[in-house]
Amino acid sequence: MIVEQISIFVENKMGRLLAISEILAKNNIDISALSLADTEDYGVLRMLVSDPHKAKEVLNQNGIICKVTEVLAVAIDDRPGGFYNSLKILTDNHVDIKYMYACISHEKGKAIMVLRVDDVNGANKLIHDNVKDIVDPSEIYRLSAK
Amino acid sequence: MRNYEIETMPRSELEKLQSERLVNQVKRMYERVECFRNRMDEKGLKPEDVKGIEDLHKLPFAYKSDLRDYYPYGLFAEPLENIRRVHASSGTTGKRIVVGYTDNDLDMWANCIARMLEGVGITKNDIFQVSFGYGLFTGGFGLHAGVEKIGATVIPMSSGNTALQIQTMIDFKATAICCTPSYAMYLGEEIEKMGVKDQLSLKVGIFGAEPWSENMRREIEDKLGIKAYDIYGLSEILGPGVSCECEYQCGMHVWEDHFIPEIIDPETLEVLPHGEWGELVFTTITKEGFPLIRYRTRDICSLNYEKCKCGRTHVRMRKPSGRSDDMLIIRGVNVFPSQIEEVLLSLDGGNITPNYLIKVDRINNTDTFELDVEMSESMFTDDVKSISKVEKEITEKLRSALGLGVKVHLVNPKSIPRSEGKAKRVLDLRKL
Ligand SMILES: [Zn+2]
Numbered sequence: 001m002i003v004e005q006i007s008i009f010v011e012n013k014m015g016r017l018l019a020i021s022e023i024l025a026k027n028n029i030d031i032s033a034l035s036l037a038d039t040e041d042y043g044v045l046r047m048l049v050s051d052p053h054k055a056k057e058v059l060n061q062n063g064i065i066c067k068v069t070e071v072l073a074v075a076i077d078d079r080p081g082g083f084y085n086s087l088k089i090l091t092d093n094h095v096d097i098k099y100m101y102a103c104i105s106h107e108k109g110k111a112i113m114v115l116r117v118d119d120v121n122g123a124n125k126l127i128h129d130n131v132k133d134i135v136d137p138s139e140i141y142r143l144s145a146k
Numbered sequence: 147m148r149n150y151e152i153e154t155m156p157r158s159e160l161e162k163l164q165s166e167r168l169v170n171q172v173k174r175m176y177e178r179v180e181c182f183r184n185r186m187d188e189k190g191l192k193p194e195d196v197k198g199i200e201d202l203h204k205l206p207f208a209y210k211s212d213l214r215d216y217y218p219y220g221l222f223a224e225p226l227e228n229i230r231r232v233h234a235s236s237g238t239t240g241k242r243i244v245v246g247y248t249d250n251d252l253d254m255w256a257n258c259i260a261r262m263l264e265g266v267g268i269t270k271n272d273i274f275q276v277s278f279g280y281g282l283f284t285g286g287f288g289l290h291a292g293v294e295k296i297g298a299t300v301i302p303m304s305s306g307n308t309a310l311q312i313q314t315m316i317d318f319k320a321t322a323i324c325c326t327p328s329y330a331m332y333l334g335e336e337i338e339k340m341g342v343k344d345q346l347s348l349k350v351g352i353f354g355a356e357p358w359s360e361n362m363r364r365e366i367e368d369k370l371g372i373k374a375y376d377i378y379g380l381s382e383i384l385g386p387g388v389s390c391e392c393e394y395q396c397g398m399h400v401w402e403d404h405f406i407p408e409i410i411d412p413e414t415l416e417v418l419p420h421g422e423w424g425e426l427v428f429t430t431i432t433k434e435g436f437p438l439i440r441y442r443t444r445d446i447c448s449l450n451y452e453k454c455k456c457g458r459t460h461v462r463m464r465k466p467s468g469r470s471d472d473m474l475i476i477r478g479v480n481v482f483p484s485q486i487e488e489v490l491l492s493l494d495g496g497n498i499t500p501n502y503l504i505k506v507d508r509i510n511n512t513d514t515f516e517l518d519v520e521m522s523e524s525m526f527t528d529d530v531k532s533i534s535k536v537e538k539e540i541t542e543k544l545r546s547a548l549g550l551g552v553k554v555h556l557v558n559p560k561s562i563p564r565s566e567g568k569a570k571r572v573l574d575l576r577k578l
Contacts, residue, residue, distance in 0.1 A: 007528035009521050011558050037530045041537075041555050044530050063560040065526045098529055116528070 002124050003073045004052045005114065008045040009065040012038060017045070020064065024049065027058045033103030033114060048073075048103060048114065070120045074127060078109035086113075089130045095123050148257070148264045148296075152403050153458045157451075160459060164406055165198030167431035172196045172205070175437055178223040181212055182439065199406065202429065203417050208441045213243035213382060222246050224435050234282040235381050245381050246435040252291065254432060255384055258401050259292025259377075262390035265399075265456065266350055266375050268322055270297035273347075275315050277325035278355070279305040284385025285355055289324045292387065298322075305329065308336055315346060322350040324377075327358035327366065334369025348372045354379065354386050357467065360491075376465060382441055383428045389463050394455050397462030404432045407463060408440070409449055411480060412470040423448045423482055425470040426463065444470045446482050474572065476506055477513045479550045483571050489543045490519065493536070500525075503562045508576040516553045517544070520562055 010016050017036075024031060030050035037044050049055045052068045059066050076082040090097065095117050103112040117123045147153050155163070173193040175182045185206035186192070195201065212221060222229065229246040247255065268274065274293040278285030286304055293300045301318055303311060305325065311333060315323065325333070330353050337343050348370055354377035366374045378398050379386035388405055389398035400407050408417050409424040418424045426445045430437045445466035453459055467484030474481045483504065490500050505516040517540075525536050533556065540554045 009526050009533075009556075009558070011556075011561070016558075039530060039534065042533065044528060044533070046528065063558060065521050065523055065559060067523075067526060067528055069528050 001073045001075075002070050002120055003048060003114075004068050005071045005116075006047050006049055006052045006055050006059075007067050007069055008047070008059060010036070010038070010043045010045050012040065012042055019062075020045065020059065023058055023062050023064075024055060027054065029055050029058070033101065033112070035099075035101035035114075037099065046099075046101070046114075046116075069116070072115045072117060072120055072123050072127070073103075074113045074115065076111045076113060078111070083113060085131050086127050089126050090115075090117070090123055093126055095119070095126070147457075148261045153261065153399075153460060155403075155459055157459055160402055161199055163403060164431060165200075167403075168199055168202065168406065168429065169193075169196055171429075171431050171433075171437055172439065175223055175439065179221055179437070181216055181221060182206070182208075202406065202408065202440070205429075205440050207415070207427070208438045210243070210382070210442075210444070213245075214241045217241065218244045219246070221438075222435060223437050224248055229435050231287075232282075233284045233287070233381055233385065235284075243382070248434040251433055251435050254404060255288060255387060256291035256295040258384065258387040258404065259289060259390075260295040261401065262352070262375075262377065262387065262392075263292055263296050263298070265390070265392040265458075266352070266373070267393065268293075268296065268298060268350060272298040272321045272350075273301065273319055274298045275301040275303050275311075275318070275320040275323045277303045277305055277311060277323055277329065278386075284379070284381045285324075288379070288385040288387060289352070308333065312337060312340065312342065315348065316342060319347040321347050322352070323348060323370075323372075324352040324354075326355050327353040327362055327374075328356060330366045330370065330374070331362060334366055338369055343369075343371060346371060351375070352377050352390075354390075357465070378463070378466070380443060382436075382438060383430060383443075384433070388428070392454060392456040392458060396454065397450055397464055399454065399458050399460040399462055400449075402460045405430055407449060407461065409447070410442075412442075412473055413475065413480065420451050421448055423485060424480070426466065442470075446470055446473070446484055472572075474504070474506060474574065476515045476550060479548060481515075481548055481550065485547050486517065486544065489540065489547050492543070493525065493540065501559075501562045502571070504572045506572070506574045506576060513576065514553075515550060516555065518555045518557045518562060520559045521556045522559065525556075 008020060031047050033048040035046050056066050056068055074086045098116040100113055100115045103114055176186060176193045189206055228248050230249050230252060232244050232246045234242050234244040276286055276289045278289055280286030290300055290302055301314060301320060303314060330351060349372055351370060351372045351374045353374055363374050375391045376398055377386045377390040379388040389400040391398050406429040408427040409422060410417055410427050412425040423446060426443045426447050428441050428443060429439050446468045447464045447466040450462045454462060468482050472483055490502060500522055501520040503518040507514045537554050537556055541552060544552050
């Protein structure tokens with residue numbers, strides 16, 4: 001399933017993450033998953049939130065740079081090889097995964113993987129067409145599908 | 147071209163002409179200007195020691211403070227009966243300066259401006275609104291005389307009263323205008339508000355007397371529906387018209403049959419090779435009333451001696467950016483904030499210069515040089531690798547522009563402190 005994530009430029013300074021989460025909280029924006037990639041000086045914070053476009057608007061208003069991008073959300077069943085099947089299909093078809101992060105599901109025994117790929121539509125179709133017992137992440141977690 | 151032979155003169159001939167004129171000027175000034183004579187004597191130089199422009203670098207400099215020290219007429223090289231007009235400016239540090247022109251000087255000045263006007267396509271059929279101030283400031287009268295010289299119709303509007311300015315250019319069908327670039331922006335905004343752009347006949351604008359950016363040029367061109375050209379000058383040397391752009395808008399031609407420009411290192415005072423950035427110095431070789439030799443403008447710029455597409459051989463100066471007083475010396479290398487701006491401007495498709503802060507410190511007897519650059523939406527992509535790439539690109543471009551390593555930090559927008567709207571550009575923590 002394709003979902004929209006928000007990516008935020010974060011300077012590695014005390015309190016930056018706190019400031020961002022405060023802005024989101026004040027605007028009733030719910031965070032369902034996040035990951036932080038960072039270097040010595042800065043990082044990129046990626047999040048799945050309840051309303052990515054509103055999040056961008058309120059962050060921009062506060063002088064924070066961010067972008068909304070499309071990513072692939074894949075639900076995983078807690079059984080051997082649950083994630084392997086999906087990943088293999090993508091790898092076999094030479095889909096370059098730029099990064100991924102996990103998102104814990106509310107439903108016991110399930111998880112969601114968030115993957116960033118160049119051709120998100122193509123990757124989505126590959127998984128849909130080839131993986132049996134596909135689980136729609138929206139069923140296990142409230143994600144706003146694109 | 148107005149003076150085809152002069153404007154396209156081969157470099158070697160031009161230099162010969164400059165040499166003859168320089169030798170005469172030095173001799174004349176040594177006889178007539180006490181300040182210059184004293185400085186020559188201090189250096190043990192006689193006018194005979196100057197045989198041509200190859201000796202220019204030996205001559206003493208002249209400074210803005212000379213104009214105050216010899217106020218009002220101490221630097222004039224002609225008796226007052228031969229001075230037809232004076233202009234004056236308040237100067238930024240208080241005391242006024244005054245300059246004087248003979249009949250020949252006024253004619254030369256008008257001709258310098260006429261060359262420019264012809265170069266950008268203005269003819270006797272044009273109607274030219276002069277919206278520079280008339281008075282002690284050189285802008286109004288300077289342009290006025292140049293416009294008359296080519297036979298166009300002058301509207302001597304002077305500055306101020308925006309509503310009347312706009313009404314006048316509509317009613318009188320002005321095809322060309324000159325004023326300061328900031329006033330042109332303001333006029334453009336008012337015209338937009340009034341919705342009268344389609345009633346204008348303007349096609350050319352000539353702007354100068356203050357710094358402006360390429361971005362401003364595009365906005366002015368768009369708002370007024372014109373081509374906008376840059377003109378440079380300073381009253382100590384002439385007023386507007388010392389140099390100006392041709393139709394190609396690729397640097398300002400210095401009229402070298404009257405003015406010799408040099409670029410010097412403001413610290414060592416050595417003349418720098420062609421193309422390098424440094425302080426602009428002017429020598430007037432034909433001025434009679436108020437001549438100056440090696441006048442230090444404090445403007446930072448560079449010179450391009452390549453022949454221009456327009457066919458003119460006269461050297462082109464870059465738009466001055468910054469003052470030599472802004473120069474930093476980092477690990478023995480001269481750094482001008484304007485060089486950094488140029489690199490940063492190239493990042494965002496040349497549209498805006500991101501805000502930046504130069505941070506210099508001295509740790510263990512070595513200068514540290516860091517640069518904070520405010521991140522912009524167009525520079526941001528969602529993966530760390532691409533951001534590192536932007537950072538690296540800035541670092542590499544600065545290294546080749548400055549010959550100096552710098553640690554670049556990308557920071558949040560609006561995180562660099564601003565003082566009175568203008569960002570503070572330099573934080574020098576060295577205790578020297
Ligand atoms: Zn040219």
